[in-house]
Amino acid sequence: MAGSRVGFPYTSRSRIEDSQLRANLRSATTAIREKRGRVVAEKADWEDLRLKGEQIRREVLSNLDSYLVKLESSVEKVGGVVHWAVDASEANQIVFSLVRQHGESEVVKVKSLTTDEMGLNEYLSQHGVMAHETDLAELIIQLAHDKPSHILVPAIHKNRSEIRDLFQRTISKGTSLSDDPAVLAEASRLYLRQKFLSAKIAVSGVNFAVAETGTICVVESEGNGRMCLTLPKVLISVMGIEKIVPTLDDLAVFLELLPRSSTGERMNPYTSLWSGVHKGDGPEEFHLVIMDNRRSAVLADPVGRQTLHCIRCSACLNVCPVYERSGGHAYDSVYPGPIGAILSPQLFDSESSKSLPWASTLCGACYEVCPVRINIPQVLVHLREKVLAEGHQSRSERFQFAILSAVLSSGARFDLALWVISRLRFLIDRFPSSGSLPGLVGKWTEARELPELPKETFRVWWRRSRGH
Amino acid sequence: MATDHISGDQPSRTKILSLVRSGLFNKSMDPGSSTAGVATRGAPGTPVRIDSHELETVDLFEEVLRDYKARVLRVDVEGLPDAVAEVVSSCGIKSLVVPNGLDLSWYEGVGQVELVVDDGSGPAVGFEKIDGVITGCSCAIAETGTLVLSGKPDEGRRVITLLPDFHICIVKTEAIIRRVSELFSRVGVSNPVTLISGPSATSDIELKRVEGVHGPRNLIVVIVR
Numbered sequence: 001m002a003g004s005r006v007g008f009p010y011t012s013r014s015r016i017e018d019s020q021l022r023a024n025l026r027s028a029t030t031a032i033r034e035k036r037g038r039v040v041a042e043k044a045d046w047e048d049l050r051l052k053g054e055q056i057r058r059e060v061l062s063n064l065d066s067y068l069v070k071l072e073s074s075v076e077k078v079g080g081v082v083h084w085a086v087d088a089s090e091a092n093q094i095v096f097s098l099v100r101q102h103g104e105s106e107v108v109k110v111k112s113l114t115t116d117e118m119g120l121n122e123y124l125s126q127h128g129v130m131a132h133e134t135d136l137a138e139l140i141i142q143l144a145h146d147k148p149s150h151i152l153v154p155a156i157h158k159n160r161s162e163i164r165d166l167f168q169r170t171i172s173k174g175t176s177l178s179d180d181p182a183v184l185a186e187a188s189r190l191y192l193r194q195k196f197l198s199a200k201i202a203v204s205g206v207n208f209a210v211a212e213t214g215t216i217c218v219v220e221s222e223g224n225g226r227m228c229l230t231l232p233k234v235l236i237s238v239m240g241i242e243k244i245v246p247t248l249d250d251l252a253v254f255l256e257l258l259p260r261s262s263t264g265e266r267m268n269p270y271t272s273l274w275s276g277v278h279k280g281d282g283p284e285e286f287h288l289v290i291m292d293n294r295r296s297a298v299l300a301d302p303v304g305r306q307t308l309h310c311i312r313c314s315a316c317l318n319v320c321p322v323y324e325r326s327g328g329h330a331y332d333s334v335y336p337g338p339i340g341a342i343l344s345p346q347l348f349d350s351e352s353s354k355s356l357p358w359a360s361t362l363c364g365a366c367y368e369v370c371p372v373r374i375n376i377p378q379v380l381v382h383l384r385e386k387v388l389a390e391g392h393q394s395r396s397e398r399f400q401f402a403i404l405s406a407v408l409s410s411g412a413r414f415d416l417a418l419w420v421i422s423r424l425r426f427l428i429d430r431f432p433s434s435g436s437l438p439g440l441v442g443k444w445t446e447a448r449e450l451p452e453l454p455k456e457t458f459r460v461w462w463r464r465s466r467g468h
Numbered sequence: 469m470a471t472d473h474i475s476g477d478q479p480s481r482t483k484i485l486s487l488v489r490s491g492l493f494n495k496s497m498d499p500g501s502s503t504a505g506v507a508t509r510g511a512p513g514t515p516v517r518i519d520s521h522e523l524e525t526v527d528l529f530e531e532v533l534r535d536y537k538a539r540v541l542r543v544d545v546e547g548l549p550d551a552v553a554e555v556v557s558s559c560g561i562k563s564l565v566v567p568n569g570l571d572l573s574w575y576e577g578v579g580q581v582e583l584v585v586d587d588g589s590g591p592a593v594g595f596e597k598i599d600g601v602i603t604g605c606s607c608a609i610a611e612t613g614t615l616v617l618s619g620k621p622d623e624g625r626r627v628i629t630l631l632p633d634f635h636i637c638i639v640k641t642e643a644i645i646r647r648v649s650e651l652f653s654r655v656g657v658s659n660p661v662t663l664i665s666g667p668s669a670t671s672d673i674e675l676k677r678v679e680g681v682h683g684p685r686n687l688i689v690v691i692v693r
């Protein structure tokens with residue numbers, strides 16, 4: 001990587017040293033992993049479902065233009081209004097102008113990664129509109145002015161007493177609370193209920209949009225989604241262009257795949273489906289904002305395209321040995337973990353996101369659990385090549401790899417190199433094993449201990465003991 | 469490709485569609501995976517009907533529901549009014565809302581409670597002050613312990629099952645299907661559809677499951693033979 005000190009190797013360091021964070025992460029990811037394993041094992045045809053899920057996503061992406069047009073016309077037929085946004089800033093403007101048209105200065109929000117990607121809350125607040133997050137974890141994050149660290153349990157890095165202190169300072173001013181999660185959940189229930197009953201406008205994301213019928217699907221656990229989708233007069237839902245499924249029966253496949261992969265439940269407590277505006281039931285106005293924000297460029301990359309299969313279940317985070325140790329903040333992106341490592345560098349231009357394809361051991365655990373069979377290791381390697389080809393490699397690194405390739409491509413040179421190193425052993429042995437080497441290899445030893453050099457190399461030992 | 473239409477005056481629409489189309493130009497280079505070609509999508513919706521005795525499905529439904537901490541009762545039609553009355557009194561429910569299409573005989577035994585029969589026409593206000601709601605359901609899914617509401621006359625509009633703290637849902641055994649893939653052969657989407665699997669819950673604080681955040685905190689399912 002380039003010499004600048006941004007990117008995963010730097011952002012992850014302090015997190016890895018935080019043993020409390022690591023303990024929290026380990027217990028959380030272990031617990032969800034086990035739950036997932038149990039409910040997935042119940043489904044005899046799980047692998048078939050994954051294949052179907054993959055096929056459906058592939059079909060949608062391969063004909064995305066016609067599915068988008070079809071979705072638009074279906075949504076309009078049932079009374080919804082469709083807006084198109086090339087990028088995040090256009091999507092923000094659309095949402096804001098809808099809010100302003102209704103003369104409102106507050107909206108309630110259902111947890112949505114897409115609106116996080118847009119930076120919608122910040123945009124609205126700069127323009128005088130307060131967006132209230134209503135998912136418990138998102139509320140915690142918002143009140144603490146913090147950033148989410150997990151797709152599914154964004155406040156996974158906070159423990160109960162931190163949350164108690166936060167709530168006492170903010171939403172339940174003056175009342176003292178215990179740190180029992182049930183008590184804390186109750187405090188948020190009381191605070192948010194008033195918001196739900198008074199809000200005129202809600203903003204949500206979209207889990208799936210059914211092209212055939214114009215039906216939008218949002219899955220959730222707490223009921224805050226149902227509140228937002230039912231009570232306000234105006235509903236604005238924002239989706240990336242890839243969130244389409246062709247038919248209701250296709251949707252059913254994902255309703256089997258998603259909850260088991262995500263929370264490790266057979267089904268999440270609440271799933272809401274609506275098609276445009278339903279007279280006498282729910283919002284009187286429905287707006288669907290369809291946002292590209294560089295997804296079309298991802299589509300154009302034949303290897304990268306599968307990244308858009310993602311249904312944001314977060315199963316890949318929970319099995320990732322890197323995520324388990326670094327946590328979500330180290331990725332410095334709305335999308336952490338293995339999916340973040342492949343999605344962020346394709347969507348965002350930042351220098352830090354270009355380091356993410358290396359934030360992996362390529363162990364392949366993510367591919368194994370992914371409900372839509374995204375070959376994450378394949379995309380990681382592809383993106384590494386891409387980033388390097390764009391010139392994001394320091395001169396010294398290029399030099400090192402040139403030497404390495406010269407040494408490794410010839411048996412004689414390899415032998416020679418080993419001989420030289422073994423002669424230099426006395427030098428290396430003087431180094432404390434935890435110290436870092438100077439010069440070119442210094443970066444490597446910054447984060448790794450130098451292995452002890454054996455007395456003789458394998459090749460020497462082989463020749464000696466097998467005698468040739 | 470379908471032709472562009474009505475909202476074609478949005479320049480961003482044209483731009484996105486053309487970006488997508490040029491992205492798809494690479495279609496032939498789609499990396500192969502275990503499945504050949506893209507258009508071979510099987511029939512993902514083909515209901516997988518596991519041939520099982522009816523009772524087996526009902527038992528499964530009950531077991532999964534209990535796992536969600538829902539209260540489950542099984543009665544025959546004659547026993548239904550008494551069962552409903554018992555639930556209402558044992559939960560301490562003082563006020564009830566029912567959709568106007570709900571069979572009167574199902575709840576005639578509830579006795580001294582304040583009763584609102586909602587015909588869906590008035591403004592959706594005041595339901596937060598009501599303790600409980602009784603509804604039927606369009607279907608139920610055994611494998612996932614899911615109740616499916618789709619705005620039928622005995623289910624009512626969404627708000628009445630959202631704000632009260634107790635939801636009593638009456639499920640006829642013939643309405644129970646085995647798995648999610650059968651759902652849309654039973655239920656259409658001309659009304660809003662809500663899938664409810666256990667009471668509202670959160671695991672946001674230290675992954676500890678707390679039953680009941682915003683939706684009804686108590687779910688009581690009465691299965692009727």
Ligand code: SF4
Binds near residue numbers: 317
């Ligand atoms: S990449 Fe796969 S496993 Fe990871 S969040 Fe997306 S769908 Fe889930």
